Amino acid sequence: MLAHVGEHSNTKSVIYTIKGKQVEGHFLMEREGKVFIEQENGKIISADLNDFSFSNQASLSKKIAFLKQINTENRVVGKFTKNTESTDYQSIYVFLFIGILGFIILMKKQNQNPKMAYFLGSFMLFFYACKTNEAEPTTSTTNTTPTLSKTDPSFIEKVFTPYKSEVKTRFDDTYFYVETEGIPQTHNMMVGITSWQQQVPIPQGYTGSNAWSIPLKPEFAASPLSFKTNFMKGAVAIAPNGIPIFNPLNNRGEDAFAIGELDQWGGHCGRADDYHYHIAPLHFEATAGNNPIAMALDGFAIYGTKEPDGTAMKTLDEYHGHNYSNTYHYHTDTKYPYFMAAMRGKVSLDPSTPAPENQILPQAKSAGVRPALTALKGASITNFKATGTNAYSLEYTLDSKKAYVNYAWDTKGVYTFTFIGIDGKSTTTQYTKK
Ligand SMILES: [Zn+2]
Ligand SMILES: [Zn+2]
Structure with missing residues (x-):
């Protein structure tokens, strides 16, 4: 807390925009997604990080990440100190043990009864054994990253099976390909949009050499790229009906769903009149059974709200997924970040579209017939x-x-x-x- 006091005396007030309202103050802390801002009059207010304007979210996320890093470093230091302490305990035990042993020998030499020393020694050995047993589980709970093997194409095939009348699939050694005309056949489109760029769905030739490509040999990224600062152009995943799924943030960095840009099915049309989703459409859970409801372009699966064995979803990591039986997968949610917070797997990026666009390659191209319109x-x-x-x-x-x-x-x-x-x-x- 003292560090915070020092921090605000040097920190200038910032004007934050929370749900469209302006608030002047400085950042205090973040707890479970809530951001606490201290206003000039000393009043502290809190709001969800998602309620701040996008530019606020970006600067706040940086601050929060920085504070988290400091806290993690502290924890590591704390752990190290604890280990040193237990080593010290060990040396005390060894020292005492040698001392008692010496005492027994001395007693024997002087023909005296060393019963008391035997008793003390056994008690110490017992106590030490208990202490060691107690310490064991903490050393064995290391979270291991699975070694990834090639994905069986039949696993991905199952994702697209319910939509085979509108999707064609094939694969080679590197990719699983998904071909589609880009217009969903099993649900309506566009209804419910309240922030509209005047685009309408027209067919897209995501076929042949322009098919969607899902890598069959996923690899973990050394530092997964955040969706808040990357992938604002192009698809990041493919739905079971072959429709691409984009970043939940639109190309201006706003939560497309929250601002009314999406229809009842989580989709809308881009500048090329290309229909795509911006959230992993949970309505596919109805036809997916226990299979994933989408495939990400890093080769990992995206599940709905349940695990592949039908049990309740396990705890998610900071990328919105987790390791699961020798692989990794993401899960969907009804609030931001909806399905992926960062790209856990390695992806190739288009060098002509630098961050925050960072379009993933290979990427099927959409093509329009008319100039893009405005809102x-x-x-x-x-x-x-x-x-x-x-x-x-x-x-x-x-x-x-x-x-x-x-x-x-x-x-x-x-x-x-x-x-x-x-x-x-x-x-x-x-x-x-x-
Ligand atoms: Zn869009
Ligand atoms: Zn899971």
């Missing part, structure tokens, strides 16, 4: 339906009035968009997919 403030998507073969209608509500984007494409790749505004006026534009 339509106040619009919420209220309906989305197929109106024919390769034809959809998206309904949104703005100022309590309904508006529509109707679109369709033909076999030659000609896309026709009809925009019907809240004033009822309609405009039609055509684009051709290259």
Whole structure:
């Protein structure tokens, strides 16, 4: 606590943004995800780390990580001191033992009865044995990192089996490949979005050489990369229906789900009108059984809320997963970071997209047909339906009035968009997919 007092006398106040409200003060501490801020008037307030603005979260996370590191170092020092103490106890025992032995010999030489010394010696030996036994378990509880072996492709195949009508799979020695057209066939899309960039789902050719690639020989990363400062471009995992899963933070570093960018299924469309999820969609638990609900691009599986044997989820580590029977896997949750906090496995990064983008390679490419649009403030998507073969209608509500984007494409790749505004006026534009 004293260190904290010293810290604030030197620390300038910072203006924090908590749930959109500005608060001036300085960081005191973090406990179980709650951040404590001391205001200028001495009043201490606390808020969830996730309620702070993203830039606040980034600087606070750094501070918290730094404090944690200091605490860990202290703990290591503490442990070391304790070990030294127990070594000292050992030497005291040895010293006393030799002393009593000497006493027995002396008594024998003088023909006196050494009963008392025998008794003391046996008592000490017994006590020492107990003490040693007691110490044993602490030395045997080291958490070993498993040696990883090649993943059996049939294990990954099971993840995609329930969606084989819309997903094709194949594998070679290095990768398990997933091919899809990029439009989910078993659930609706877009409904529920309240922060919309005017994008709509169109098919993507994640096929052939542009298929998704899941490594079959996962390796642990020496220092796993955090999702808060990496992977803000491209997919990080693949869902059972072949739809890519992106970082829960959008490309501006905001929690996409929390700010209303995602539909009821955890997805939305990117700048290329490419549909993708930003959270591991838990609705796949309904069809997954005890299998994973997604595969991460580092080659590790992502499970739902249960372990592979159906039992309750075990404690998660800082990457949002844990070692499990000679491998590693992640788990999903309904709150941030949802499914992965850091990439536990090694991945190759695209050198042309430095951090925080750090796109993973290989990565299937999405392709649009029209220029990307901007956010339509106040619009919420209220309906989305197929109106024919390769034809959809998206309904949104703005100022309590309904508006529509109707679109369709033909076999030659000609896309026709009809925009019907809240004033009822309609405009039609055509684009051709290259
Ligand atoms: Zn997105
Ligand atoms: Zn698990």
